[in-house]
Amino acid sequence: MHASLRVLLKDVIDYAGLFPPARLDLEPALANYLAYRAQPDAWMLSRFICPTARLADLTARLSAMDPRPRAVSVSAVARGGASPDELRQNLAQDVADIAAFRERAAALGRVDCIELRLCPPGTGDCRRLLRDVDAALSEAGLADGTRYFCELPPAASWRDGLAAVVDALRSLREAKATAAAPRAGLAPPGMKLRCGGQTADAFPSAEQVAGVIHACQAAAVPLKFTAGLHHPLRHIDAGLQAPVHGFINVLMAGVLAYALHLEPADLQAVVEEQDARQFHFHDEGASWNDAFATASEIAIARRDRVVSFGSCSFDEPREDLRRMRWM
Numbered sequence: 001m002h003a004s005l006r007v008l009l010k011d012v013i014d015y016a017g018l019f020p021p022a023r024l025d026l027e028p029a030l031a032n033y034l035a036y037r038a039q040p041d042a043w044m045l046s047r048f049i050c051p052t053a054r055l056a057d058l059t060a061r062l063s064a065m066d067p068r069p070r071a072v073s074v075s076a077v078a079r080g081g082a083s084p085d086e087l088r089q090n091l092a093q094d095v096a097d098i099a100a101f102r103e104r105a106a107a108l109g110r111v112d113c114i115e116l117r118l119c120p121p122g123t124g125d126c127r128r129l130l131r132d133v134d135a136a137l138s139e140a141g142l143a144d145g146t147r148y149f150c151e152l153p154p155a156a157s158w159r160d161g162l163a164a165v166v167d168a169l170r171s172l173r174e175a176k177a178t179a180a181a182p183r184a185g186l187a188p189p190g191m192k193l194r195c196g197g198q199t200a201d202a203f204p205s206a207e208q209v210a211g212v213i214h215a216c217q218a219a220a221v222p223l224k225f226t227a228g229l230h231h232p233l234r235h236i237d238a239g240l241q242a243p244v245h246g247f248i249n250v251l252m253a254g255v256l257a258y259a260l261h262l263e264p265a266d267l268q269a270v271v272e273e274q275d276a277r278q279f280h281f282h283d284e285g286a287s288w289n290d291a292f293a294t295a296s297e298i299a300i301a302r303r304d305r306v307v308s309f310g311s312c313s314f315d316e317p318r319e320d321l322r323r324m325r326w327m
Contacts, residue, residue: 001281001326001327002281002282002283002286003282003283003284003295004281004282004283004284004285004286004295004298005281005286005326005327006043007295007298007299007302008248008251008252008255008281008286008298008302009043009044009251010043010044010302011043011044011045011046011308012044012046012247012251012302012308012309013044013045013046013308013309013310013311013314013317014046014047014048014049014075014113014224014226014308014309014310014311015029015032015033015036015045015046015047015048015049015310015311015312015314016049016226016310016311016312017029017032017033017312017313018049018050018051018054018312019049019310019312020197020198020312021198021312022312022313023312024312026050026054026057026058026061027061029048030048030058030061030062030072032314033045033048033072034069034072036314037069041314041318041327044314044317044318045314046073046308047073047074047075047112047113047308048072048073048074048075049074049075049077049115049310050074050075050076050077051076051077051079052076052077052078052079052093052094052097052098053079053097055074055076055097055098055100055101055111056097056100056101056104058072058074058101058105058109059100059101059104059105059108059109062105062108062109063104063105063108068108069108071107071108071109071110072108072109072110073109073110073112073113074101074109074110074111074112074113075111075112075113075114075115075310076094076097076098076101076111076113076114076115077114077115077116078090078091078094078114078115078116078117079091079093079094080116080117080118080119080151081119082119082120082123083119083123083124084119084123084124084125084129086119087116087118087119087129087133088129088132088136091116091133091136091137092136094114094116095136095137095139095140098111098114098140098142099140099141102141102142111142111146112142112145112146112147113146113147113148113149114137114142114146114147114148114149115148115149115151115192115224115226116133116148116149116150116151117150117151117153118150118151118152118153118165119153120153120155120161121152121153121155121157121158121160121161121164122157122160122161126164126165126167126168127167127168127171127172129168130150130165130168130169130172130189131172133148133150134172134186134189137186138186142186145187146186146187147186147187147188147189147190147222147307148186148189148190149189149190149191149192149222149223149224149307150165150169150189150190150191150192151191151192151193151194151226152165152191154194154204158204158208158211159211162211162212162215163215165191166191166215166216166219166221167219169189169190169191169219169221170219170220170221172189173188173189173220173221176188187222188220188221188222189221189222190216190221190222190223190224190307191212191216191221191222191223191224192223192224192225192226193209193212193223193224193225193226194225194226194227194228195209195225195226195227195228195229195245195250195309196227196228196229196244196245197227197228199240200240200241200242202227202228203228203240203242203243203244203245206234206243206245206268206271206272207264207268209245209250209253209268209271210253210264210265210267210268210270210271211264213250213253213254213257213267213271213306214257214262214263214264214267216305217254217257217258217261217305220304222304222305222307223254223305223306223307224306224307224308224309224310225247225250225306225308225309225310226309226310227310228244228245229245229246229247229250229309229310229311229317230247230311230313230316230317230320231244231246231247231316231317231320232246232247232248232249232276232317232320232321232324232326233246233248233249233273233274233276234246234249234271234272234273234274235274245271247309247311247317248279249270249271249272249273250271250306250309251302251306251309252270252279252286252288253267253270253271254301254305254306255286255293255297255298255301255302255305255306256270256288256291256293257301257305258293258297258300258301258304258305258306259292259293259294259297259298259301260291260293262291266291270288270291273288276324281326283295285297285298286298
């Protein structure tokens with residue numbers, strides 16, 4: 001494997017075995033995750049995704065293991081809410097659940113990422129809501145470097161909703177950077193993009209995916225992906241009879257957006273690419289067609305821009321990569 005592909009895929013998969021379509025019970029999902037950590041491909045694996053409402057169960061499972069595993073890195077999925085008031089109320093419970101996990105799990109696990117689904121666009125002041133979210137999470141005493149990502153629900157007016165959330169995230173990041181005494185603990189907030197689901201209409205268009213990548217890059221907002229990214233390249237899914245996105249497509253689009261500041265139309269072409277021969281990985285860097293990013297640019301983009309993707313399967317991504325002889 002060329003060095004640039006390894007940099008692109010290092011710590012990239014957040015394991016979401018609890019979620020559809022796998023929808024495993026906690027015990028087998030956790031067993032899978034711990035088994036994956038012991039395998040040669042563990043360098044691709046990142047966090048274990050768990051709802052905040054299941055953190056107490058996770059603590060109990062970890063505490064009962066003999067021998068006890070090394071600490072599990074957790075991405076906690078908050079409850080969200082259909083309205084700002086409901087989201088704020090639920091967030092108080094999320095924070096309590098995270099605090100209890102931190103106290104009871106001790107050295108068994110740590111929450112270093114939080115995922116929060118926002119209210120539908122137009123249901124409130126986005127800037128005010130995100131300030132409240134940031135304050136609540138900051139005051140929870142989270143570990144240094146903890147990230148949180150805000151997911152925008154699908155909407156017909158996705159451009160307006162996207163612009164409002166990205167603007168609020170940028171404003172919050174800038175306020176943190178210029179504060180005389182910035183809150184400790186939280187890394188700059190980011191956006192979470194849902195790339196698929198169990199039905200064809202759950203998949204955003206390539207234009208939407210490219211639009212989110214471009215907007216986040218322009219605002220220096222970190223981005224993580226979730227759902228629908230089991231396979232490296234975009235293709236037509238036989239069951240859904242619809243195009244589904246590939247994780248190589250979206251990651252490379254994010255990297256090239258950072259390295260070359262590509263326009264949305266160019267990023268859309270990367271997202272839509274179905275020919276593996278158009279992607280090239282070398283030790284010095286990687287390219288799509290003639291658009292090239294160095295290995296160091298890939299590393300920075302992965303750290304600061306396209307952080308990870310959630311998948312309920314760890315096997316399918318790596319098996320596909322092997323079939324393609326990329327691994």
